[in-house]
Amino acid sequence: xxxxNTFAVATVAAGMLxxxxxxxxxxxxxxxxxxxxxxxxxxxxxxAPASMAPSAPLKVGVVTSLTGPAxxxxxxxxxxxxxxxxxxxxxxxxxxxxxxxxxxxxxxxxTTGAKAVSKLLEQDGVNALVAMTDSATREGFISQxxxxxxxxxxTTLYEGGACLPNMFVIGEVPAQYDPIYKSFVTDVxxxxxxxxxxxxxxPQTVFPLAQKSIxxxxxxxxxxxxxPFGTSDFGAILKKAQDAGADSIVTGLVGGDFGAxxxxxxxxxxxxxxxxxxxxxxxxxAQALGAAAAGIxxxxxxxxxxxxxxxxxxxxxxxxxxxxxxxxxTLTEATYDGIQALAKAANAAGTxxxxxxxxxxxxxxxxxxxxxxxxxxxxxxxxxxxxHLLVADETGTYxxxxxxxxxxxGEQCSF
Amino acid sequence: MTxxxxxxxFGVAVLILSAAGLVVVFGLMKVVNFAHGEAMMLxxxxxxxxxDWMPFWLGIVVAGIGIGVLxxxxxxxxxxxxxxxxxxxxxxxxxxxxxIRELIGAFDPGxxxxxxxxxxxxxxxxxxxxxxxLFIIAFAAVLLTAMWVIxxxxxxxxxxxxxxxxxxxxxxxxxxxxxxxxLSFGTGWLLAGVAGAxxxxxxxxxxxxxxxxxxxxxxxxxxxGPTLLGIGPAAGLLGGTGxxxxxxxxxTTASIAVLVVAMIAMKIKDxxxxx
Numbered sequence: 001x002x003x004x005n006t007f008a009v010a011t012v013a014a015g016m017l018x019x020x021x022x023x024x025x026x027x028x029x030x031x032x033x034x035x036x037x038x039x040x041x042x043x044x045x046x047x048a049p050a051s052m053a054p055s056a057p058l059k060v061g062v063v064t065s066l067t068g069p070a071x072x073x074x075x076x077x078x079x080x081x082x083x084x085x086x087x088x089x090x091x092x093x094x095x096x097x098x099x100x101x102x103x104x105x106x107x108x109x110x111t112t113g114a115k116a117v118s119k120l121l122e123q124d125g126v127n128a129l130v131a132m133t134d135s136a137t138r139e140g141f142i143s144q145x146x147x148x149x150x151x152x153x154x155t156t157l158y159e160g161g162a163c164l165p166n167m168f169v170i171g172e173v174p175a176q177y178d179p180i181y182k183s184f185v186t187d188v189x190x191x192x193x194x195x196x197x198x199x200x201x202x203p204q205t206v207f208p209l210a211q212k213s214i215x216x217x218x219x220x221x222x223x224x225x226x227x228p229f230g231t232s233d234f235g236a237i238l239k240k241a242q243d244a245g246a247d248s249i250v251t252g253l254v255g256g257d258f259g260a261x262x263x264x265x266x267x268x269x270x271x272x273x274x275x276x277x278x279x280x281x282x283x284x285x286a287q288a289l290g291a292a293a294a295g296i297x298x299x300x301x302x303x304x305x306x307x308x309x310x311x312x313x314x315x316x317x318x319x320x321x322x323x324x325x326x327x328x329x330t331l332t333e334a335t336y337d338g339i340q341a342l343a344k345a346a347n348a349a350g351t352x353x354x355x356x357x358x359x360x361x362x363x364x365x366x367x368x369x370x371x372x373x374x375x376x377x378x379x380x381x382x383x384x385x386x387x388h389l390l391v392a393d394e395t396g397t398y399x400x401x402x403x404x405x406x407x408x409x410g411e412q413c414s415f
Numbered sequence: 416m417t418x419x420x421x422x423x424x425f426g427v428a429v430l431i432l433s434a435a436g437l438v439v440v441f442g443l444m445k446v447v448n449f450a451h452g453e454a455m456m457l458x459x460x461x462x463x464x465x466x467d468w469m470p471f472w473l474g475i476v477v478a479g480i481g482i483g484v485l486x487x488x489x490x491x492x493x494x495x496x497x498x499x500x501x502x503x504x505x506x507x508x509x510x511x512x513x514x515i516r517e518l519i520g521a522f523d524p525g526x527x528x529x530x531x532x533x534x535x536x537x538x539x540x541x542x543x544x545x546x547x548x549l550f551i552i553a554f555a556a557v558l559l560t561a562m563w564v565i566x567x568x569x570x571x572x573x574x575x576x577x578x579x580x581x582x583x584x585x586x587x588x589x590x591x592x593x594x595x596x597x598l599s600f601g602t603g604w605l606l607a608g609v610a611g612a613x614x615x616x617x618x619x620x621x622x623x624x625x626x627x628x629x630x631x632x633x634x635x636x637x638x639x640g641p642t643l644l645g646i647g648p649a650a651g652l653l654g655g656t657g658x659x660x661x662x663x664x665x666x667t668t669a670s671i672a673v674l675v676v677a678m679i680a681m682k683i684k685d686x687x688x689x690x
Binding site for chain 1: 546
């Protein structure tokens with residue numbers, strides 16, 4: 001009897017061990033690769049004469065999802081961050097010293113995320129933090145970041161309105177989609193729009209704003225439906241959209257459910273009678289869908305095909321370092337900009353001291369960002385940047401419909 | 416109206432497909448297979464990999480046979496040691512599911528997509544409806560009929576009914592119950608593999624996809640009771656409720672309504688059987 005019980009428990013234990021191992025080994029690789037590319041950081045800093053070392057090296061902690069349901073997003077962010085680190089160091093580092101980056105896994109959940117941030121702040125002693133995590137995870141560690149007082153750059157496309165004196169946002173907020181929705185109405189011809197999204201804070205925030213933009217451009221919103229996570233049957237909802245006379249659909253669906261929706265949409269024949277604007281189909285997602293993505297519109301601050309020398313050079317360098325990886329997407333590129341902004345701010349301030357860094361970050365400009373000119377507004381702590389209306393082709397590759405430079409993040413924070 | 420009814424039928428069909436393997440395993444062995452969702456996920460991955468080598472339909476067959484054989488192996492190595500210990504099998508199969516999910520996740524964290532063999536809609540009474548959905552409805556109907564014919568009219572069905580009603584007596588009259596158990600578990604996994612492969616073109620293929628089918632599958636299985644055929648009315652009740660509420664209200668209300676109806680039906684069933 002005992003033996004049989006043990007057997008069942010052992011199977012469970014094996015499963016959990018494997019789960020733990022996969023996250024353990026990832027963070028192991030993290031420190032290993034960071035250490036390998038920065039073998040002499042600590043030594044060179046401590047050996048330098050006091051007169052020549054005015055400040056500590058810039059040590060940036062990066063939090064992202066390397067394991068868990070959002071594990072599709074983290075690994076490319078990690079590879080991009082490593083590229084940014086290498087490029088900054090090849091150009092002489094920050095204040096004459098190499099920049100150091102430590103990556104931590106949030107496990108796609110707030111509990112693990114808060115632990116990851118504690119470790120970065122307390123054990124690693126980072127003097128700046130970058131995060132590409134979902135909003136729930138950010139809220140889980142935000143109080144720690146506030147207490148620490150060190151600069152925090154958040155690089156996720158999110159619902160907006162998160163304000164801290166030491167927090168800066170690179171990444172699209174709903175207000176910046178105004179020109180995208182208007183163009184979807186006037187240039188693409190969406191007149192009767194139906195909204196379909198997941199039932200959580202981001203679509204709930206985005207859809208009312210989208211409605212305002214669409215109506216001000218002469219379009220009409222004919223209906224809306226929010227679904228629980230894990231929905232893969234959209235048959236009844238598509239029928240409602242059809243009955244409401246929709247000629248277009250705006251989707252705010254995250255994760256695998258979006259792919260399921262696209263298939264439902266195609267197989268029901270609604271792809272013939274409606275246009276779709278997806279708020280979540282990043283470059284790599286469109287590529288994964290392939291032909292199924294053809295004709296779907298997307299709106300982002302960045303896409304891999306941005307036609308500037310800065311973007312082409314960045315993608316070439318990224319592909320040279322990661323031959324098997326997919327190209328950049330708006331989340332990875334925003335994190336790249338986040339690291340670059342911190343490095344530039346530290347160089348401008350001549351120190352890595354927190355208050356000086358924060359002062360330098362407010363209003364900082366990245367004129368040659370791969371996404372186009374970008375400014376972190378001193379007042380709102382959010383980025384003014386270019387927005388792109390895109391359409392996917394038969395191979396799932398985005399091309400530009402229209403670009404909107406210098407789009408303001410609107411009223412976010414007031415500092 | 417046509418489309419709404421067909422969509423409800425489709426919801427019922429998905430429940431039948433997701434529950435068929437569970438019902439076989441639970442009905443015959445009294446084993447609750449918590450790794451059922453992962454077995455479906457593996458079937459979807461087999462279909463995805465098979466795409467590059469063979470026609471879609473052959474991929475479905477390969478998925479069924481492959482996952483079925485895996486089921487027999489798992490029964491021999493793991494489940495065999497836990498007969499008649501329902502809590503232990505829950506724990507063991509849950510652990511097994513976790514193991515499979517993490518193993519697949521280590522190779523493919525991402526979101527893969529498999530095209531349906533026919534993607535275009537067909538016109539029914541003047542409305543467009545997904546041809547693949549129609550096929551899934553037809554397949555579920557055939558599966559249900561086949562299960563009924565086998566259970567009622569074949570000698571295999573007699574064996575199955577004997578083992579369900581009293582395993583000890585069945586053993587006493589010379590039925591090799593151990594062999595029936597191994598084959599039942601294999602059949603349960605085979606059905607899961609086929610269901611996963613068939614539903615793959617309608618969802619996003621990911622290591623976590625099994626969880627989306629598990630709740631509906633379990634509710635149907637519990638309502639279906641000890642015979643294989645209870646799956647029909649159980650899936651009809653739950654799928655119909657889901658379809659109606661998704662139309663008159665929304666998806667969130669529909670999932671709540673399905674749970675409430677399942678609880679009420681369970682209560683009625685219990686009071687009828689005098690428990």
